Amino acid sequence: MKNFLKLIQQTESNYPVINQQELSHRIRENAVHDLDSLCADFQHMQSVIKSIQRNYEAVLEENKQLKLMLKNLVNNCYCWPGNRCDRCQQILKSLLRENTEERSKAVSDHQEIVEQLRKRQSRVKA
């Protein structure tokens, strides 16, 4: 009986401690698990970004090759600068248009990024 009472006392006094320890252990385990899955997410995003980057580079390279091919077509044509045939005029016009479109897109992208940074900065100050 004395031993039994001692056991109950021990259990009673130890129970909340064990519970607390177990709880913090579980919280720690959950946190580690969350971090693991977060890490996996980041790694996945990184691989997605890398593959997008690779694709974009491939497209850019293809684009460059096509432009070069078109320029060569113009250079190897029977016509000459100042007196271009209809086909070459169209090619040159499309090349020029593409260049200006690319530039304006880059400029607007840059402006948008700057605008967002300004907004974020003003939010931080406020």
Ligand SMILES: [Zn+2]
């Ligand atoms: Zn021509």
